[in-house]
Amino acid sequence: MNTYEPIIGLEIHVELKTKSKMFCGCPASHFGKKPNTQTCPVCLGLPGALPVSNKKAIEWTIMLGLALEGNIAEISKFDRKHYFYPDLPKGYQISQYDQPLCRGGTIGDIRIHRVHLEEDTGKLIHTNNTTLVDFNRSGVPLVEIVTEPDIHSTEQAREFLKKLHQTVRYLGISDADMEKGSMRLEPNISVRKTGEKGLPSYKVEVKNINSFRFVEKAIHFEIERQMTLLNNGEKPKQETRGWSEGKGITISQRSKEEAADYRYFPEPDIPPMRFSRHQISDVRRQIPELPDAKRQRFIKTYSLSEYDANLLTETRALADFFEECVKIGKVPAKKLANWIINKKPDMENVLPAALVKSILEAGNVISISDDVIKQILSDNPKAVEDYKKGKQQALMFLVGAVMRQMKGKGSAEEIKKMLLSKLQ
């Protein structure tokens, strides 16, 4: 049996949450809106209508490019990409072909090939015997991020996507909500014999993936499928496949021979774009502190553990909440970090000042860390065993052990609750 190495590249589409659409004044936010209530001649592609670019969307795409350490084009342009589909009102999509806004960049070890801006399509709604088109989504700004084929495992793919998702959210340019379709993933996968250099002569693109979990499953499935074919002496076909979550498999949709010729040509309705260094550095200044930098700073400034800093910087909102609490100055940062991590306060409804106040009111009551609970449980297997057999005293014994470990601090009630949640 041969051993194989997967070669994976990712194509990610992210809808920008600008106020208006890419080329018209209609609202860009379309999720859950009544069909065809956010349309105009431009995004319906009516005869005579013309696109006018959304400056914010261009700025945000450049910002993302910069955040990924890519090179921003001095001259860029839009192109028309032609294909027939009922959700594409003009018969072409305004996209970017050979002069994307950004080339290059990296996330960790994975190189970014390009970042470009385009417009989203409408949506088909299939009912029993008809198919309807909703154009609310038509013309929403859509950023496409394409990686180099640098990914070799599902874990690497997951790490990359998590990081990209986090970066996009930090920049505040998209909700990047997979379920709502504002972030969409298309992996392309091939495998080669371990030790071989160069890319395989085929690749399989997988579409219809709407969660991080499914992308892992789909990649995993494809790797297995392709290895089986190769072991049987067959070469996998270059094709587009769709992920079927119900069946847990990918299904062939379109082979290479049927691939469309998009007849790209420069969009004559939109003049080419030129960016001065000054404009680009202006955008650069708008980039907020990104997760890596923030994490390092938290570790240094607040003497947090890497683990805690990681948790606190998971979202910008959480990190900001933490820092606002710190700024109030009455509770040490480390104590705040523990409190926030363990109690997960409802940031939507609890103001930082209120949180600080409640910490102070709790007085000596300090938060019980998960680590202590875990440690006590693993140190006392007999007590755990006894509790599981029904001995209630064993639980009280464990509570006592935790309290001793915490030098008498923490409420017995709280400790009991946490122990129970671990013992279930």
Add this chain to the structure above:
Amino acid sequence: MLADFSIIELAKKMRSKEISPMDVITEIYETIGKIDKKINAFITLVDKEQALRIAQKRAKTREAARSPLFGLPYVMKDAYVTAGVRTTAASKVLDDFVPPYSATVHRKLEDAGAILIGKMNMDAWGHGASTENTDYGVTKNPWDITRSAGGSGGGPAAAIASRLAIFAIGEDTGGSIRNPAAWCGITGLKVTYGRVSRYGAIAYASSLDSVGPTAKTAEDCAHVLEVIGGKDPYDATSSPQPVVRYSGELQGSIRGKKIAFPKEFFKEGLDGEIRKAIVEARRVFESLGAVVEDVSLPMLEYGVPVYYILAPSETSSNLARYDGIRYGNERELFTQETKRRIMTGTYALSSGYYDAYYKKAQKARSIFIEKYTDILQHFDAILAPVTPGMPPKFGELLDDPVKNMMADLYTVTVNIVGLPSLALACGFGSSGLPIGMQLIGRMFSESTLLALGHNYQKTTPWHKKHPGVLA
């Protein structure tokens, strides 16, 4: 007849209450009733009662009128969307399309108080030079109804020549305003690319399309351009270049203006009577103090091939939206000529052919820009014929696609470069058919061209003659 008066004369009469907007509408509808059945200039005629109602509304507010176009009836090539008024682009594909919005040019004219009375015949989607490629019957030349009125905007030009409207809005992609202006003996202005918003103009070839006035005289065109010109937030290719008072600059002397006479435009292939008439026009300009010099503008012969790559490529893209799903009518309804252009363009844009055709044509475009810029650095305008021949009999162009393309020889390079050009009558042939010439200028030099045209028309009678159909 009232329709013989200039825009400014009509505006004066209205201001002094000598006439009312209803008088003009009434006369125009009478003429239409008599003449249009002979020439078929209209695709859609606005209901007379509705036009009168609007005229009455205008009459009540005429004191507030700022524009000389106030209360005047106008027509548009059927390539502009007009809210509530059927818009077909002369194709059955849009046979029953009533747009929910209006082109910027239409909106601006309505704001100025002008009254739309009709949507005019044309070659479907702008594909043609004779208004024969239409699904609504050919438009006949008012000077000889056995001949073409030109195209693609034959309808608006024939209507102006026959006094069926005071002014018209045409659309010029490769000569569609100038060609019918020449063949119908009127005045048409192809504006600089970006001078007038294209929003709501049904795209033929987006990088070549331009929106301009068609009227009896250069002076009338100036008044219309003042209203329709300018930057439009809905058209990213419209220019922020300020709109000057073109009508105010008409009277200036043209003494010392330099006009180029490019020999390549007068080689064999050009009709002898047309050459003679333009040589005569050259003398008129000289007598008015202009300096006319012979120049060479090479590459002219490449204009048609370059145009017939760029325009079909863009049209194959622009017509992709008429996919039979949303406008009700199937793509089979495209005419042969339109299908030919879609096929040619699709081919030129295909991967593997793009570099050899579209990209090469774009390179040639840059060279055309250089060549024209070279000449226009030294000259205020270029004097040239509009068409190689006199208005053809029906079928002559339609049956011969190559001849059809060559009809565009003198006009297309102007669109490729994006320059303005004024076409106006400069005489009549022995058969009584009008002859036109064009004055091509620098980018945004419409005021110079209009002044040249106006000075010429002050000393020549051609623009005042009535066509046979009115007799």
